[in-house]
Amino acid sequence: MSENDTIDPADAGSLVAAEYVLGVLGAAERREVERRLAQEPTLASEVAFWEERLTGLADAVAPVSPPQAAWSRIETAIGAAPRRRSVWQSLTFWRSFAIVSATLAAASIAALAYIGLVPGARTPLMATLSGSAGQPNFVASVTATGNTLVIVPAALLTNDPRAFELWLIPSGETRPRSLGLVQPGQPIRLEIPSDLASRVTPDATLAVSLEPPGGSPTGLPTGPVIAAGKLTNL
């Protein structure tokens, strides 16, 4: 038989799994196989067959130690790298003690990632707002541009029907300024009023109080403060 004998189309079809594993397919064909894998268990088990049987070929490749820095890059990428700021430790704390739902933890991280990505002239600020027992109830971050604040509820386990109002107590001042209402069940982004933006600085305090629906009628906190914390540079 000549080298150019055609392969029976049925055989060629059954070989797509082997061709995928072998690596001879182009990018578009690979995506097509991957799309089919999710729907075709037969194809998936053929791919598994070839992966298992051909893995031995990789023994021919000499191991090469990756550079030292490779591991720390991976650690950083999965969010495991040690951080200098204590707020990160408390994030880790919340997660490991499972007092933050997975979704909310993800939202906190997203908020952190968000502020890290915004180019701006200011150092991003962050605050952990704890309750009287020391448990973290909210984490807040001020975007690098200084005019937006993201606040993520953490461990707040309450179905109190009252409104949650966020206050700024500027550094060196005693009078709280309202930043708006927050939600106990979801992250929320607040615009910082322009007259307050310059007072959102390290050592300013953020606090959350319980207020009547719609927020404090007086412009000052009227209900109990359930969480408070100081802003620090991230």
Added chain:
Amino acid sequence: MDAEASRSQLAAALARVAAGDRAALRMVYQDTSAKLFGVCLRILNDKSEAEDVLQDVYVTVWRKAAGFDPGRASPITWLVAIARNRAIDRLRSSAVTRRMEPIEAADAVSDPAPAAAELVELAQQRQRLARCLQELEARHSAAIRAAFLDGATYEELAQHMSVPLGTMKSWIRRGLLKLKACLEG
């Protein structure tokens, strides 16, 4: 460490990774990164690209460890498959034409590197693969090895071995069919 112990230790570490244990990921990394980096480097032929892909591989392992089924695949197979798929995808997406290893090198790989011995598991299966590959025509098995190790497309292999595309497809497909029959037999 013998192959069986290595295999079950890796499988156990992956189960812990699935539960979010970072120390376990570190163990998996220590045990397998040299092998996977070697595999990526061979395909990409570029240290910094290979490093990027390696990072991607272990982040994928971190995220997808729960999808690893020890009943379906051995841990090293699962890891090598992730590494090869990532490296091949990177290769396909890069516009840079890659220099392939000389084909003589591909021919010379029939002796597994002893350095990889600690990661060799299911020794019988490997021996069977080696035996089945030997039963193929030399150029068919050389093309299959080169494809696997370099992650090269049919086109690249044809060009590299200076044969028409149809010939290369025929060599590899014929080789794969025979290999399948032998491996299943």
